[in-house]
Amino acid sequence: MPFVIVGGTIPFVPTSMNKNGNHQFPIVSGPTNWWVVPNWTADSTYPGSVVIGNGLQVSTDKIAATITANLPFAGGFSGTTKQQARLLVDGTVVGTGTQVTGVSGVLTVSAAADVLAGSIITVETNTDVTVQSWAASITATGSYVRIT
Secondary structure, X not given: OOOOOOOOOOXXXXXXXXXXXXXXXXXXXXXXXXXXXXXXXXXXXXXXXXXXXXEEEOOOOEEEEEEEEEEEEEOOOXXXXXXXXXXXXXXXXXXXOOOEEOOOEEEEEEEEEEEOOOOEEEEEEEEOOOOHHHOOXXXXXXXXXXXX
C-alpha cells in the first residue's frame, strides 16, 4: 500500500566542514585584503555535509541559522601581527570576528543569518603582516566552519 505524505517542511540538518591541511595567511598590501580559506573536507560527524569549492553548502532553508568558524593559527614571526576572520553567505559578509594579535591564537567568528538550501558558506581571513615569510598559518587541527 503506498504512503502519501502531506504538508510539512524538510527539517534543517546541521552541517560542518573541517580544514584539510595548513594554510599560510596570504599577504598583498595589508589588512584590507581578504582571502578565502581553501581546502576543506565534509565533516563525517555531520551527515549530509557537502563541500563545494572552498565552502560549505547549506542543506535546507533556515531562519537565523547559527554559522560559526574556528581557525587556530600558529607559526608567525612578529608578535605584533594582527589577524581576523569573517563569514560569508553566497559572497555577502554576515559576520566579522575580533582581530587577534600575535603569532598564534584562534580566530573565531559567529553570525546568525537566514540561509537557503544550496547557499555556500565561506570563511575569509586577513593579516597586517607585510612579509610573506612572517605570516602565520591556519592549522588543520581544530579548524572548522559549522551551520547549526
